[in-house]
Amino acid sequence: MSNEHTTITESLAKVATRANELCNSVDEQLSVINSTLTSEKQKMAAKTAELAAFTQAAVDESKVKIDALVDNGFRSEIPFFRVTKNQELKINGVLTPGTKGTPTGFANRASQYECEIVAHTQHGVDPDQKDPEIQKMWSEVHHTIPKHNQPEFAIIRLTAKDVADYPTVLSKCYSIYQGALPQNGIFTFGAWVKVEQGEVHMGYPSSDGSTRLPNDNKWHERMYSGSVLSGGAYYNFGPHFYLTKGASCLIALPGVVLGKVPEGRWGYFERPVFEREQ
Structure with a gap:
């Protein structure tokens, strides 16, 4: 067992x-x-x-x-026409360096922003004899300095004054612009711009920083587009430049153009006389 x-x-x-x-x-x-x-x-x-x-x-x-x-x-085959005035940036009808005031046709909160012509394109002057800032602008935007150009246009310095009542919210820091501009299609807002100091935006400031202009002491072609939001009664303003207090930038050829302008093609655009202006 x-x-x-x-x-x-x-x-x-x-x-x-x-x-x-x-x-x-x-x-x-x-x-x-x-x-x-x-x-x-x-x-x-x-x-x-x-x-x-x-x-x-x-x-x-x-x-x-x-x-x-x-x-x-x-x-490239489409003719583009401008809807804003005075792309040459004349002040009091002239392009004379040192002239201060608001460019004709533009709105400006003059108590907070100052505009001054710093140079003009000097049609017919040899490239190496032109104003240094004109040489820098042409060479950095178009990689060449033309002896002749028509029409002549100015570079203005736009400065945000260091004043007590200057806006503290960036979206309120808009300076020169034109409008209201009737819009029933795509607009291209454009300019050649160089930031001198501070923070500068072209177009309504975006939270992702895409509207901020490079502060690199160089000229840039800058464009943005906006399409119609509602029918034939819609209107727009621009181009808008937003500057923080004490900031300054140089601007040439600002304008608003009908249609979507391809990159590299911003420049001077002819402006027709519109029916409502006759």
């Missing part, structure tokens, strides 16, 4: 051992399966990300080609 009991005990022990071994084997297999699944998921995720990146790159490339086709092919 004792031997039989020992044999049964040993058998049960062997069964338990075998069961443990089997459980361990199952755990090991499950671990292998989980590891394989994790690896496959990672591979699939990587492939998905790769495919998404490839697709996005293809979409971006197509968009660039389409935009280039439209800009270089279609829009």
